[in-house]
Amino acid sequence: MAPTTGLKHLSNALATPDQLSNSSSSLDGVPSDLETSIRCAGAQLTQTAGVLLRLSQDVIAQAIVTFTRFWLGADGGSLRIYSVKDVSAAALYLTAKLSFQPTSPRSVLNVYHLLLSRDASPLWFVNPRGTPAQPPAPETYILSEGGYQSARLVLLRIESVILRTLGFDTHVALPHTIALTYLQTLGAARPAVSRRVIQHLNASLLSPQLLYVTHQPNALAVAAIYLASREEGVKLVDGEWWEVFDVDREELGFLVVAMKSTEGFMRSERERWRDQGIPMVVEEVESEIRK
Known part of the structure; x- marks a missing residue:
């Protein structure tokens, strides 16, 4: 695993490109x-x-x-x-x-x-x-x-x-608690949004992109909040608020697409293996x- 900077209890050692491809x-x-x-x-x-x-x-x-x-x-x-x-x-x-x-x-x-x-x-x-x-x-x-x-x-x-x-x-380090803290900071800690955030974070554990070993918890938390707030119709603060939590637009975009694709991936897996066990x-x- 590649070393990371920052507080150890809030970050993880991430996989290197070589580890992912080989x-x-x-x-x-x-x-x-x-x-x-x-x-x-x-x-x-x-x-x-x-x-x-x-x-x-x-x-x-x-x-x-x-x-x-x-x-x-x-x-x-x-x-x-x-x-x-x-x-x-x-x-x-x-x-x-x-x-x-x-x-x-x-x-x-x-x-x-x-x-x-x-x-x-x-x-x-x-x-x-x-x-x-x-x-x-x-x-x-x-x-x-x-x-x-x-x-x-x-x-x-x-x-x-x-x-x-x-x-x-x-x-x-997990993003769940971080996400709930960010929601409170953004003034969007509504039950429906919080529930949807946790659902996205749990579903991402099954992601084929291995999001939990390629991205830090703060980025996963921000992406889940972005998705959940849109799905629940909750408007967050104006501007690029995700940058406050040290996440850039490119990383946010990738994570949002990856999280949204997990459901489709699971459906395709069930279809592929419907006649035999994995x-x-x-x-x-x-x-x-x-x-």
């Missing part, structure tokens, strides 16, 4: 569109698991950013070596452990076993057939004791791999590449 997965022959689909599905898996574990959105968002960083650059993880489901689980477990909401390995693995069940999962990219009419057999989604012991070893191993890959830098393990990735 991931370990691409160097290992994983097509870029397949890598994007798998990475996005992994972020959705992390989000859903975090909700089921009753973690706060702050913890979940930090876990998704950590998960995304792991795959960046030639020194990052490769989808032909590490299963996205394992990295997702380890990123969530690690982030929760470092927060005020630690959760046990058993809880994490039980949730992931359910979400990855081809018969019981509510996730469209795991179970394209949708929720079954009849309840699935318990053994299809309940983790056995032997299965738990094996999965726990994998979880702890991948946790250490993530830490080594990131150089033990687990700091993630690969979640190395063996499935290899099979998809051979196709």
